[in-house]
Amino acid sequence: MMNRIFDSLIAFGNAHLMQASHNKLAIIACNSKSTKFLYPSMDGTSRSYHNRPGQYDMFAKVDSDVRHGLGELILNDMTDNDSTKSDSLLGGAMARALSYIHRVQRELSLSHQLKPRVLVVSGSCDSALQYMTFMNVFFTAQKENVVIDCCMMDTDSGLLQQGCDITGGQYLHIPSVAGLLEYLLWVFLPSPSCRSKIVLPPPTKVDYRAACFCHHKLVDIGWVCSVCLSIFCKFSIMCTTCNTEFKLNRPAIVPAKSKKRARIE
Amino acid sequence: MALLISRRIFRPHFIFRKMTSSSESILLLVPHVKLKKNEGELYLMSERLGWMVGNKDSFNVSHKYSDIKTQKISPEGKPKVQLQVCLHDGSATTFQFVNPSGQAEQMADRDKVKDLLQLMLPKFKRMVNKDLEEKKLFLSENPQYRQLYMDLVKSNVISAEEFWSDYATQFIKQQQDTKNATQQDVGISASFLADIKPQTDGCNGGVRYLLTSDVMASIFRTYPSVKQKHLKCVPNKMTEEEFWKKFFSSHYLHRDKNINDTKDLFTDCGKQDEQVLRQDLTTAINDPLLDLTALNDVEDETSGTPSNAKINNIAHQNMIRRFNQHSILVLKASEQAAGAEPAVVEAAPPKRMRLQEALTYDDLDSSESNPNVQLNLCRIERYLNGPPTTVPSQAGVNRNGSSTGLAVDSNTFKSILGRWMRGGGDRYNPLDVLSSATAVTVLGELSIGGSLMRGPQPNSAIHLTSELQKELKELYVSLSEILKHFWAAFPPSTPELVQKTNRMIDALHKFNQAKLTPYEQKLIQASTSSEAENIIRPLRFQLQAAIRKHSQLSERRPLPRTVVSSM
Numbered sequence: 001m002m003n004r005i006f007d008s009l010i011a012f013g014n015a016h017l018m019q020a021s022h023n024k025l026a027i028i029a030c031n032s033k034s035t036k037f038l039y040p041s042m043d044g045t046s047r048s049y050h051n052r053p054g055q056y057d058m059f060a061k062v063d064s065d066v067r068h069g070l071g072e073l074i075l076n077d078m079t080d081n082d083s084t085k086s087d088s089l090l091g092g093a094m095a096r097a098l099s100y101i102h103r104v105q106r107e108l109s110l111s112h113q114l115k116p117r118v119l120v121v122s123g124s125c126d127s128a129l130q131y132m133t134f135m136n137v138f139f140t141a142q143k144e145n146v147v148i149d150c151c152m153m154d155t156d157s158g159l160l161q162q163g164c165d166i167t168g169g170q171y172l173h174i175p176s177v178a179g180l181l182e183y184l185l186w187v188f189l190p191s192p193s194c195r196s197k198i199v200l201p202p203p204t205k206v207d208y209r210a211a212c213f214c215h216h217k218l219v220d221i222g223w224v225c226s227v228c229l230s231i232f233c234k235f236s237i238m239c240t241t242c243n244t245e246f247k248l249n250r251p252a253i254v255p256a257k258s259k260k261r262a263r264i265e
Numbered sequence: 266m267a268l269l270i271s272r273r274i275f276r277p278h279f280i281f282r283k284m285t286s287s288s289e290s291i292l293l294l295v296p297h298v299k300l301k302k303n304e305g306e307l308y309l310m311s312e313r314l315g316w317m318v319g320n321k322d323s324f325n326v327s328h329k330y331s332d333i334k335t336q337k338i339s340p341e342g343k344p345k346v347q348l349q350v351c352l353h354d355g356s357a358t359t360f361q362f363v364n365p366s367g368q369a370e371q372m373a374d375r376d377k378v379k380d381l382l383q384l385m386l387p388k389f390k391r392m393v394n395k396d397l398e399e400k401k402l403f404l405s406e407n408p409q410y411r412q413l414y415m416d417l418v419k420s421n422v423i424s425a426e427e428f429w430s431d432y433a434t435q436f437i438k439q440q441q442d443t444k445n446a447t448q449q450d451v452g453i454s455a456s457f458l459a460d461i462k463p464q465t466d467g468c469n470g471g472v473r474y475l476l477t478s479d480v481m482a483s484i485f486r487t488y489p490s491v492k493q494k495h496l497k498c499v500p501n502k503m504t505e506e507e508f509w510k511k512f513f514s515s516h517y518l519h520r521d522k523n524i525n526d527t528k529d530l531f532t533d534c535g536k537q538d539e540q541v542l543r544q545d546l547t548t549a550i551n552d553p554l555l556d557l558t559a560l561n562d563v564e565d566e567t568s569g570t571p572s573n574a575k576i577n578n579i580a581h582q583n584m585i586r587r588f589n590q591h592s593i594l595v596l597k598a599s600e601q602a603a604g605a606e607p608a609v610v611e612a613a614p615p616k617r618m619r620l621q622e623a624l625t626y627d628d629l630d631s632s633e634s635n636p637n638v639q640l641n642l643c644r645i646e647r648y649l650n651g652p653p654t655t656v657p658s659q660a661g662v663n664r665n666g667s668s669t670g671l672a673v674d675s676n677t678f679k680s681i682l683g684r685w686m687r688g689g690g691d692r693y694n695p696l697d698v699l700s701s702a703t704a705v706t707v708l709g710e711l712s713i714g715g716s717l718m719r720g721p722q723p724n725s726a727i728h729l730t731s732e733l734q735k736e737l738k739e740l741y742v743s744l745s746e747i748l749k750h751f752w753a754a755f756p757p758s759t760p761e762l763v764q765k766t767n768r769m770i771d772a773l774h775k776f777n778q779a780k781l782t783p784y785e786q787k788l789i790q791a792s793t794s795s796e797a798e799n800i801i802r803p804l805r806f807q808l809q810a811a812i813r814k815h816s817q818l819s820e821r822r823p824l825p826r827t828v829v830s831s832m
Contacts, residue, residue: 003685007698052693063689071686078675175716179707181699186711201717228642242642 001177005153008181009121010066013039014059015189022112025062026100029070030093031077032086037096038069088124091133094148098140117147117169119188123154131159138163147192151184153177158207165206168192172201213241293381295374299361300326307360309381314350316360326358336382338375346371348378403439412739413746484512487594490537538590733791737800740780744804747772751811757818770815773808781805 013025027038036042039062051060101116108114118141141148141163149169150160156173164171169192174183190198209218212233223232225239225246238245290311298307298316305318305325314333315324332352339347346362360378362371404411485492491512498508710716751769754762781804788797 003681003688004698006685011695011698049689060689067686067689071682074682075679078679172717175710176703179699179703182704182707183711186707199713199718201711202719240643 005177005180006066006070008184010063011181012184012189013062013066015185017058017062018056019189024104024114026097027062027066028093028097029073030089031073032088033077034073035089035093035096036069036073037100038073039065041065041069087127087130088122089130090120090122090124090127091130091137094118094120094137094141095133098137098144098146101146102144115191115193116144117149117192119184120148120150120160121184122150122152122157122160124157125155126157126159134159134163138166141167149188151180151188153180161204161206162208165203170195170200171204292385293377295362295378297362297364297374299363300358304363307378309378309385311385314382328352328358330385333382333386336379336386338379344368346375348375350382409742413742487591488538489594490541493537539586542590542593730791733787736784736787740784740804743780744776744807747776748807748811751815755814763822766815766818770812773811777808781808 009027013027017023017025025039029036029038049060049064051057097118101114101118105114105116138148140146146167147169148160148163148167150157150164150171152160152171152173154177161171163169170187172183172187174180187200207218209220210231211217212219212222213230214232214234214236217233219231219233223235224230225232225242225244227244228239228242230239230241232239235246291308292311293307293309295307295309298305300316303318305316308315308317308324313327313329315327317324317326328350332354333350334353335351337349337351339345339349346368347359348362349357349359351357362374364370364374404414485495495508711718747769751766751773754765754769757763757766781801785797785801788800791797
């Protein structure tokens with residue numbers, strides 16, 4: 001299964017390169033300890049690769065680079081036992097991707113501008129600690145006109161849904177991993193400009209609600225501290241994050257009727 | 266015979282008594298007045314005028330003075346002597362004076378009537394409601410307000426006072442703008458001399474000039490020395506006509522004037538002007554930053570300072586002189602218009618202020634920096650990490666391992682991985698990656714109607730025509746207006762506000778019936794019913810929210826208590 005996933009990804013990358021000669025590709029992998037550029041490989045060693053007869057050289061290079069890089073990444077990681085306890089560094093990987101896009105765009109002349117996009121293929125859930133990183137990445141992508149797509153394999157990720165929504169990308173949650181390549185080719189291969197002409201899975205309703213700081217439950221309408229902007233679900237006199245005191249002028253409810261009743265009785 | 270005479274004498278008395286009984290006094294009675302070929306008498310009373318055929322009791326035709334807009338009389342030479350009375354609603358009545366004693370008498374009659382009417386009419390002139398006119402103008406100028414007015418006030422959803430009380434501020438502002446715009450004095454048109462249009466008199470080659478008092482006033486303002494001459498000479502030494510003849514023929518007016526020609530009356534005007542100009546250069550214009558002598562066309566090439574080099578061409582000199590005089594008059598006029606008294610004492614500070622004004626730009630100055638307050642946080646990780654997501658982090662990590670089971674131990678895993686790493690190239694089999702059956706299944710899921718394609722499509726098939734779009738916009742605007750009035754009356758603490766909320770709810774119901782439902786029908790005809798529902802949904806949502814809130818409140822409001830006397 002794992003092989004299939006990796007092969008699908010390589011095939012998808014090559015398919016993208018095949019679309020047009022000026023298309024560029026970069027593949028980044030991340031685990032809980034590091035992120036690594038698989039292609040273009042940053043090693044500097046030129047590896048010999050055997051291409052099949054009639055295969056385009058670039059495809060063979062992509063293939064061999066990814067296999068080698070990914071294998072190294074996983075094997076290095078296996079030696080360390082407690083690496084499975086922390087989250088995958090997806091935020092960092094996306095940030096590196098954005099910087100790479102920025103660099104490539106600067107190197108190109110003005111007449112060959114890219115229309116960059118990022119595809120995130122992931123099977124892990126949201127990481128609570130990386131919330132700010134994700135948000136920074138999404139807003140930067142929005143500013144740079146980078147479209148973020150997401151293909152989720154096992155679980156749903158609320159943060160990535162929000163990111164796709166903000167940048168105008170496609171979010172897909174795959175029911176079965178066996179057909180991963182087909183999903184990728186069908187939904188994510190077309191560029192964003194021609195997606196308006198194609199019938200694609202409709203966007204899901206994104207849950208933008210934030211969780212309150214005290215009980216961690218999602219709130220639609222709540223109380224916000226005006227100093228540190230922390231969210232609470234019910235009113236309290238002091239903000240627990242920054243210790244500011246709140247005063248609230250509530251209209252005095254005069255119990256007039258009870259007074260009258262008391263008098264009659 | 267005697268009986269006849271007595272009857273005739275009696276009749277006016279009889280009528281007079283009748284008029285006094287109805288408490289109207291006759292101001293003028295004109296017999297022998299025809300209306301539509303019937304002869305009768307015309308009566309002018311204190312509040313109305315009336316006409317009646319000789320032997321009747323009541324007026325055939327009567328018009329109140331307040332209804333009469335104007336009166337017109339037929340011109341002098343016509344055989345018929347008539348007077349026409351025009352009413353406000355456009356109709357007109359024509360009276361013809363047929364005094365048998367002759368046309369002069371008829372005209373005398375008519376003039377009497379005309380004079381009296383001229384006296385009476387202005388008293389009763391109906392004040393056309395100026396306010397109403399202005400409101401009509403305002404509505405005609407702003408089509409969006411007119412549309413709102415039509416929708417809401419015409420259908421009695423909101424009363425007119427409420428409408429104007431909301432938009433009165435803009436309306437009043439508009440009125441004030443127009444008033445402020447008319448405060449400047451009107452100046453002289455620059456081409457007034459050219460407009461005088463000399464007409465060549467055919468016989469002896471002279472020219473005729475038509476002078477009105479406006480033209481003369483303009484000439485006096487442009488050439489102040491001519492004004493002084495005029496005061497001196499007319500009417501003592503010469504008549505107006507001669508003065509103006511001399512003026513126009515003098516070289517003073519024409520461009521090629523020659524100061525040295527002493528025969529002309531106006532030569533010393535030129536000298537006077539010159540003197541006044543020199544004086545004005547130094548004293549009249551009170552602007553410290555303006556240096557009139559610094560302007561010079563000709564610059565000396567050897568030195569940087571402008572020199573007063575003699576211009577040799579007399580014609581150029583004259584022209585420049587005239588331009589200078591004109592310009593200095595303009596400057597003086599602008600100083601007067603500002604209403605500033607030339608105060609020499611204050612010359613220095615204004616200069617500094619003006620220099621300062623010219624140097625600094627308020628916009629570009631940095632705004633006041635906010636005093637920085639330290640943000641004291643006791644739980645910093647909350648601030649840095651933001652609101653927590655609901656999914657706790659521990660459960661997520663091992664998920665991808667769980668589907669395949671953690672049964673794979675590390676050595677097997679390493680061998681599998683190693684094999685994969687070497688797998689590219691000749692050993693690659695595409696069908697390992699994606700079998701055709703799987704691909705077809707996925708295609709099925711992704712096609713229209715498949716499991717992944719459920720949900721509203723962003724590019725729906727509905728295309729609204731421009732009329733439907735316009736109607737939708739108008740619906741939104743009117744609904745927002747009604748809702749604004751409704752929510753503005755919250756919380757309903759006084760009975761008037763409660764009344765208002767009730768009225769607004771009725772208005773909303775009416776709006777729903779009268780406007781929304783037909784529009785929805787139209788939409789359904791244009792496309793499918795589900796799409797129509799989607800488009801109408803926001804409007805209905807707002808409506809429902811308001812209705813719900815109102816019903817909540819009316820439930821909570823206490824019912825009027827009945828006093829029960831306990832015995």
